[in-house]
Amino acid sequence: MSNMGVLGRLKAMAISVRQWFDADYRSEELLLRKDIPNKVEWVRTIPFVILHAGCLGVIWTGWSWTAVAAAVFLYFVRMFAVTGFFHRYFSHRTFSTSRPMQFVLAVWAGTCVQRGALWWAYTHRHHHQHSDEPVDKHSPRQHGFLWSHIGWITSAKNFPTDYSRIKDLAKFPELVFLNRFDVLVPVLFAVLLFFLGVAMNAIWPSLGVTGGQMLVWAFFISTTVLFHGTACINSMAHVFGRRRYETGDDSRNSFLLSLITMGEGWHNNHHMHMSCVRQGFYWWEVDITYYLLKMMSWTGLIWDLRPVPKAAYDTTRHLSHQPVAAKATVSDADTAATEEAAAVRSLPVKP
Numbered sequence: 001m002s003n004m005g006v007l008g009r010l011k012a013m014a015i016s017v018r019q020w021f022d023a024d025y026r027s028e029e030l031l032l033r034k035d036i037p038n039k040v041e042w043v044r045t046i047p048f049v050i051l052h053a054g055c056l057g058v059i060w061t062g063w064s065w066t067a068v069a070a071a072v073f074l075y076f077v078r079m080f081a082v083t084g085f086f087h088r089y090f091s092h093r094t095f096s097t098s099r100p101m102q103f104v105l106a107v108w109a110g111t112c113v114q115r116g117a118l119w120w121a122y123t124h125r126h127h128h129q130h131s132d133e134p135v136d137k138h139s140p141r142q143h144g145f146l147w148s149h150i151g152w153i154t155s156a157k158n159f160p161t162d163y164s165r166i167k168d169l170a171k172f173p174e175l176v177f178l179n180r181f182d183v184l185v186p187v188l189f190a191v192l193l194f195f196l197g198v199a200m201n202a203i204w205p206s207l208g209v210t211g212g213q214m215l216v217w218a219f220f221i222s223t224t225v226l227f228h229g230t231a232c233i234n235s236m237a238h239v240f241g242r243r244r245y246e247t248g249d250d251s252r253n254s255f256l257l258s259l260i261t262m263g264e265g266w267h268n269n270h271h272m273h274m275s276c277v278r279q280g281f282y283w284w285e286v287d288i289t290y291y292l293l294k295m296m297s298w299t300g301l302i303w304d305l306r307p308v309p310k311a312a313y314d315t316t317r318h319l320s321h322q323p324v325a326a327k328a329t330v331s332d333a334d335t336a337a338t339e340e341a342a343a344v345r346s347l348p349v350k351p
């Protein structure tokens with residue numbers, strides 16, 4: 001390799017590293033480049049390696065019931081944030097809230113270590129516009145299972161946030177700030193958990209919990225499992241399960257995935273009718289996120305929960321609900337694109 005080649009690579013690595021601390025640093029260049037390949041970039045896997053390696057800290061810290069309970073509790077508290085806020089609020093605007101509460105939702109979801117709400121929403125809206133097409137960022141049909149699960153996040157191609165495509169969210173500087181410095185909330189959260197463990201050790205030593213245990217269990221292990229739970233929707237929910245609607249993509253409904261993800265497993269329902277807050281359309285389609293959002297609406301913190309459209313219950317439009325791979329048709333893809341445009345409607349947030 002020539003010196004220029006080595007220098008070029010080193011420069012690209014330096015830019016990647018700097019983007020961990022300032023996600024918008026030179027991101028315009030990445031957005032303009034059309035030649036970035038769909039391949040794993042090793043330097044961009046380092047945050048994932050750190051996240052997974054942190055779990056091994058258990059060798060030194062050991063465990064306690066308190067630390068394990070905190071890990072399980074924070075898994076569900078944060079899965080609710082992924083599905084209720086990143087997905088159903090920021091990506092699809094399926095309910096309304098106030099501007100201060102919107103900020104709280106973005107910080108809460110920021111503890112999930114899945115980058116900022118604006119990157120999440122931009123990336124996800126792109127998925128709906130191009131589901132399982134060649135340009136879909138995480139399609140098992142196009143690029144294989146592993147790529148759709150984790151590989152896609154390590155490509156520079158999928159790193160930047162295109163603010164011009166999410167203008168309804170990009171007009172809030174506080175959200176842009178959280179998105180640009182997306183490492184801030186996770187680091188503060190990890191430090192907070194560590195000191196919570198230290199404090200519990202001092203106040204209730206009989207619990208046997210330490211700062212290190214809280215860091216390993218409540219942050220590293222809980223976050224790693226949370227990542228894979230979420231990623232299952234990009235990978236498994238387009239491969240395993242049954243289809244009720246012809247959506248032009250491979251999306252599926254899965255009870256098991258819905259339990260793991262608090263309702264996101266009704267992915268075929270969601271691809272068909274993405275602008276309603278509820279994803280389980282029948283009482284037996286368990287959708288914990290919807291129940292919790294409904295309860296939040298009783299407090300007045302959120303409102304205007306958008307209902308399942310009547311068309312969803314028109315059984316003449318249902319497939320036989322058998323595990324068959326359906327082929328895309330142009331008219332269905334058009335329907336999905338039109339509904340997406342409706343989902344990203346004008347701002348429901350009070351200034």
Ligand SMILES: [Zn+2]
Pocket residue numbers: 087091092124128270274
């Ligand atoms: Zn969606």
Ligand SMILES: [Zn+2]
Pocket residue numbers: 127131233234238251267271
């Ligand atoms: Zn999908």
